[in-house]
Amino acid sequence: MAKSNSLLVYILAFGIFGIINTEMGVIGILPQIAAQFSVDVSQAGLLVSLFALAVAIAGPFLPLLFSGINRKTTLLLVLGVFVITNVFSVFAPNFTVLLIARIIPAFLHPVYFSVAFVAATRTAGKDQAAKASSKVFMGVTAGMVIGTPITSLIADVVSLQAAMWFFAAVNAVAFLGILLFIPSMPVQGRLSYGTQLGVLKKPIVWLSMATAAFVLSGLYAVYSFFAEYLDKVTHMTGKEISVMLVLFGATGIAGNLLAGKWLSLNAVRTALLFPFGFGAIYVLVYFLGMFSIPMILIVLAWGVYFTLGLNISQYWITSAAPEAPEFANGLFVAFGNLGVTIGTAIGGLFISNMGIQHVVWSGLLFLVLGLISILLRAKLYHSKQRFNGPTEIIASS
Template sequence: MAKSKSLIVLILAFGIFGIINTEMGIIGILPQIAQKYDVTVSQAGLLVSLFALAVAVAGPILPLVFSGMNRKNVMLLVVGLFLVTNVISIFASNFTVALIARIIPAFLHPVYFSVAFTSAASFVSKDQAPKAISRVFMGVTAGMVIGIPITSFIADVSTIELAMSFFALVNALTFFAILLFIPSMPVTERQSYGSQLSVLKKPVVWLSMATAAFILSGVYAVFSFFAEYMEKVTHMSGGMISFMLVLFGVTGILGNLFAGKWLSSNAARTALVFPFALGVIYVLIYFMGAFTIPMAILILVWGILFTFGLNISQYWITSAASEAPDFANGLFVAFGNLGVTIGTSVGGLFISGMGTEHVVWGGVIFMVLSFLAIMLRTSIYRSTLTGSH
């Protein structure tokens, strides 16, 4: 039984890898896409920004719509749609078709995330749920940090079409793994839309969503410009930057394991320590940025903290709205993507206004805001629990 549960969690994580790989992998081949369709790189960037916008818009709504359906069928529907649109993208004759093929599945991105997290949590006891979810989160880390270099490498040594076939291959493998190995998962007690939406009446839920947006803004204000920083400030070669990204990803996977364990044992303390720890790393990066070996050591810790941020944000929202898990996970994906958009914009402003080495200060500002929001949320949550006894 334990083996089958581990296999299910692995398949759920692989599915998330396929979806994140489709979303983020495109970043590594934007120049080739711009060339292929004869558009500017900023126009090609719409393949990333409009995808994220569709995810943010759909996040609070579509997981709610699908919350009563058999979870296995929902996952097959989402992954099947990603597979079909991946294939269309490979053969798209013009940029408009490529853009439409990207945006359509993006709306169902939060549906898969929501179902995967809820399913992972449902297979274990309540106190073990953060640990199971952190394992599914490995798919996020792998998609972000392994997907981009793999896609870029395939495009460099062969063709852009073959690189995009990698997205389709991962989603095809996921589809058949779900079909063959995941049992039917009917929803026994369907919650009404009203009962799920009623969690929005709780101030602690809104505070949790704001905290998630601050955390993800602080994480992406700096991470979005990882390669830029390594090139301009640390003066690393392209090959060295790729190696650092892989190193970042490996430690990020370790971070998932630690985050799940620590959130299970003491969530409030883990959340409070996180913004302080990442803020300190950002300050050290500012002062040590020009030195290769200190930067390599800092990247090891940064990778661990990166995935802590993702895990804490998800846990913070879902624990505040535990009575509506599908809706709560949808809110996490929406506010997480909102954080990515805000953080990247603010990081970009620091670079254009002050220079690349100052990008870390955007991250520090959001870490201060995160810390204040976590403290406030913790005190409200405790007083709610005390009041209910």
């Protein structure tokens, strides 16, 4: 039984990887896409920002609508749509068609995310729920920080079309894994819409959502143009950029492991220190970004802190509303992707008006806003909470 549950969790995580890879994998190939479709890199960035905007719009609502449907059916439906639209993306005749083919599946992104997390934790049982959730979250991390360099490497070594086939292939493998190895999962004891929506009455939830939006904006205002920065400022070749993305992904996995430890020890302190650490990285990127060796060292820290920010944001929201886990995960996906949308758009504006090197200031702006929201939450709720390990931010208004 334990082996069966573990297999289920890893299959769910691989599906998460496929979906997040579809969303974020294009970051590493934006320069190639811009050249292929004769658009500038800020326009190509719409493939990231509009996808994220669709997720943000759907995040609070579609998980609620699907919450009563058999979970296996829901997972297969979502992955099936991702496979089909990714195949259409390979043959897109122009940038508009490519953009539409990416936006359509984006609306179902939060549905898979919410169902996968809840299915994994419910299957594992209460005593193993946190461990199962962390394993599924590894799929999120892998999709964001490993899928991007893999896609970039395929595009550089083979072709842009081959990289886009990679998106479809990963989702197809995940689809088959769920179809063949995951049993039917009918929903039992579904919470009413009113009960789930009731968590929005808690001010701590809104502060948590604001923090997630600001933090993700701060991350993606710069990371969305990571490849472009290394190209234009650091003057790296395509292969060197691919190596840097792989390095970023490898250190990102280490960051995911550290995040679990640090959040368990003291979540509020970890959250409060995060903007300062990441801000220091951006300052170093600005002043040393034109030098290859310093940038390699900076990327080592950048990858660690990047995934730490992702973990903080997810934990911040879901632990604020533990009584409605599907809805809480949907809120994280929605506001996290809202942050990706805003950050990428503002980062693109900084590039258009000031140049690629100055994009780091857009990231710093959002980190300051994130710090303010974290401080507000800590100030408003510290007197009500006993911060002790991983339960320290589980609160009610």
